[in-house]
Amino acid sequence: MNFIGIGGARHDTSIAALIDGKFRYRKSERAFGIKHHKADDKWFKSVLDEWGIDEKDSKVVYTDSGGNRLFVYKKGQKKFAKIFDRIGFHKKVRKPYNDEDFIIEGNRICIDHHTAHIHSALSDCSQHAAFDGWGSGRNTGLTITSDGQKRYKDLSIGKFLSYLGYAMDFKGMEVDFPGKVMGLQAYGTPDMELARQINQDNILDLCGEWMHRGVDSRDQKFQDFVATVHKACELIQLEYFKIFDRDKKISCSGGVMLNTVINTELRKIYNMDILPHVYDGGL
Template sequence: MNLLGVYIGLHDSNVALSVDGRVRYAKSERLTGIKHHRSALSFVREMCERWGVTRLDGIAFSDGDRNGLGACKLGELWKKVSPVAELGSAPTYCVDHHYAHILSTWPVADTAELELGFAIDGRGDNEARKTVIARPGARNPELVHHNATRSFGRLLERIGELMKLSATPGNESDLAGKVMGAQAYGEVDQDFVRSVDVEALGERLYDFTDKVPWRGRVPIETPDFFQFDNPSFRDWLSTVHALLAAHTQAHFARFARPDMAIAYAGGCAQNVVINQELFLRYPRLVVPPHGYDGGLSLGCLELLRIQLGLPRFSTEGFPYWQEDDCEDAPTESTIAQAVELLAQGKIVGWFQGRGEVGPRALGNRSIFMDPRQHDGKDRLNFRVKHRETWRPYGATVLLERTPEWFDLAEESRYMLRSVPTRPERQREIPAIVHQDGTCRVQTVGRDAPTSARRLVERFQQHTGLPMLLNTSLNAGGSPIFATRAQCRDFFAAVDMDALFMGNEVLVRQG
């Protein structure tokens, strides 16, 4: 049976296909090289042709009528609709934006076992910013909560604009992630936090920049306030972010118990600081690596599976499903060569296998570096990444040795939480320890379907260190690279020491 999930939307267009339970996925930005690319139905048809699909047995889309395909009304989570002419005559379903977000968690959880699903993002269908759904994996789920108050992601984006941070046109949503890294550099004003009703915060979110005084003056009216070098701004940002975390916790606590099986998705589910607090309170919480709009086609696929009463899809190879394969796997000789360079302090690009689903590099489209170098973060910023100095880098760590270095006793496969580094270890790995002593950790177990596991194992054998600094293989303002040609152009343009593409190796001389 051939099932198709489609999201065109306003940005991050993607399509997913299931052929008898095996899933393929493509995101148009990887094929065009344009970050957050918005495609058209021609992209969907192109992918179906590339995948050799001539017959579809079911189609589901989430559109919110952004492209004229249709939308669910307030209170509708899904509905059967007339076929979309450009996609053929197969039975067709329209899926609510936030419901598709929640259903997209199926590669990391059995949706039939979920008791609640939370979605929080900039704007879903019917102006929703927050949605809560009970029994999301059932054929008749229950809409528990729909809220149109303001999004904390949009607030962080607004702060980024006031800081005059750079973002290519159409990529303004990236500003929230840039601001998130800066919040670790200030001190939280607990008296200010106690003065705010966090449960009622949603309607007042934007007031923090434009109306609410901070130390006697409204921020927007204070000259040069929104500057990272301003200590008062850093304290304000840390305090506002603490309020956003408390507001999110209060929202979850209103509907969920700590023992419940919960899914959380939407753009705001990319905030690793708030995620960490949620994971600690809700041990059965699941968050997918593709929780933003780039995963909506997967949620649409799951709606089809549920309504048609089919078995669970295969998750083999997840999250390395992006349609941009690098054909040859690295040999042991190739890995040994990379390890030798890494141990010398070199910056190494790693383009292997299929690309990751989601915005984070998880070992197949990565830049790696030895995290023991005290100037490592600055060198990487200056020579290759050219990004804001306050933004941290993550780490790929062998699962079995993670507790020795971080306050983390379970898996963190998708780099979705910011965890404390053990104090006695922080000086040993300065390039990945953030200002607040935390690190975004990706654990790789022995069954991880990525060559990064073998690379870190060999690096450990060579140096004794069970981890590498990991950041995405891309240039500022571009998506993660999908082709060898893109990687070669990048290597020629920046001062990266080596690039490994399968077993093809480029090493900078001199």
């Protein structure tokens, strides 16, 4: 039996297949030359046709994007539903929105977004951390330790930084905002007292105050505010990581785990393994 893997996220879509023991992979961003490209069903079908593989005779594994819809390939057509997706006549595939690691329906497997991140790291570590903007069931993270696994539902720190991007009227895709903010924070000095008070309940109001004033990224006071929010994100991430055993390596994945500034502070305490492909493009 052949295996097909569909990375049908909201951006950075990709497809992979194991065909008669030979591994094939293609990323739509590279195929179209468009950053963070999101492919449609026609592209997935064209790749499978090129590879000479029929999905009806294959085990299909796809990742849930965490959005309101889930892509399913069936004879070049899209089938959408909020709770499940129809695949053929009288066949349904549910999405893992109740903290399941995966759901199996016939020859289809739908993997929870953060579970997919952890497996994409291809790590033999006993501890794992997957954090990003959001995933299945609007979860924002998943950790695995010797005590079991834990899912996180608090607002992602990636969203904290994205709100700053909106305050500065950034253009383009939101997924790029945190990286730009990470660069700007270096020019400011964080207010540690305020950083300890920033949380998911007040971050939007705090950013909104600057939006009403009118933001100038060259304003030293605003740069200090950006540094303060970024420091708050660091403190939140450090709190999350207290669950881990410092003597054991941690495999990290998800877009949030690519923040090199926060990771520098985490590495002072923890032994972390972070590969460059562990964002959605590696699913």
